[in-house]
Amino acid sequence: MLSDKINIIIVDDHPIVLEGLKTMLKNEPFFHISESFTSGERILDFVKLNDVDIVLLDITLPDNSGIELCKEIKKVSQNTSVIMFSNRSERSVIMQSIQNGASGYLLKNTSVIELIDCIKGALSGNIVFCNETKQMISKPSKNELLSIPRLTKREKQILKLLADGKTSVIIAEELCLSSLTVDTHRKNLLQKFQAKNSTELITIAIQQNLIW
Numbered sequence: 001m002l003s004d005k006i007n008i009i010i011v012d013d014h015p016i017v018l019e020g021l022k023t024m025l026k027n028e029p030f031f032h033i034s035e036s037f038t039s040g041e042r043i044l045d046f047v048k049l050n051d052v053d054i055v056l057l058d059i060t061l062p063d064n065s066g067i068e069l070c071k072e073i074k075k076v077s078q079n080t081s082v083i084m085f086s087n088r089s090e091r092s093v094i095m096q097s098i099q100n101g102a103s104g105y106l107l108k109n110t111s112v113i114e115l116i117d118c119i120k121g122a123l124s125g126n127i128v129f130c131n132e133t134k135q136m137i138s139k140p141s142k143n144e145l146l147s148i149p150r151l152t153k154r155e156k157q158i159l160k161l162l163a164d165g166k167t168s169v170i171i172a173e174e175l176c177l178s179s180l181t182v183d184t185h186r187k188n189l190l191q192k193f194q195a196k197n198s199t200e201l202i203t204i205a206i207q208q209n210l211i212w
Contacts, residue, residue, distance in 0.1 A: 011038075024112045
């Protein structure tokens with residue numbers, strides 16, 4: 001039953017990459033490649049009309065920027081996880097993608113196992129990276145290091161659990177706290193990092209090498 005499958009669409013302007021990804025993923029029993037595209041023109045309409053769990057999205061497309069397209073996809077389908085899949089390894093590009101709502105960033109030399117693990121991680125609410133991307137974002141700039149706020153041990157625990165995609169209720173259960181206390185810590189974290197929401201909070205914390 002397709003309803004039991006993880007519905008994936010692939011967007012890349014190189015047909016050979018599309019076919020390679022399909023081949024890599026076809027043996028995973030719970031994955032279903034719903035559609036593939038070589039440009040961004042029809043993606044938004046497809047996502048609006050279909051149940052899409054994962055979009056594997058290249059950055060460089062003939063008619064659009066994948067980074068901007070990611071933002072538009074999240075506007076029309078908040079529950080769809082977008083994973084950038086690109087040859088570009090600039091740290092600024094990686095972080096801009098996450099800021100635009102991407103659930104992860106993988107390079108095209110990513111292994112099959114790593115790709116599958118990252119798809120599953122994104123579906124669990126995590127922000128995912130391949131090993132090479134992790135190395136790129138683990139080197140914050142001088143300005144980022146200077147702006148790192150001081151965190152209590154409890155705030156560090158809660159920040160890590162938020163990055164793992166856990167809700168305040170689950171965090172409260174794991175740390176034996178009340179949900180109100182967790183929400184208070186979350187608000188303090190948002191204030192310390194000058195973040196508008198949890199997604200921006202996690203993005204800044206990643207930039208500052210505080211979490212993976």
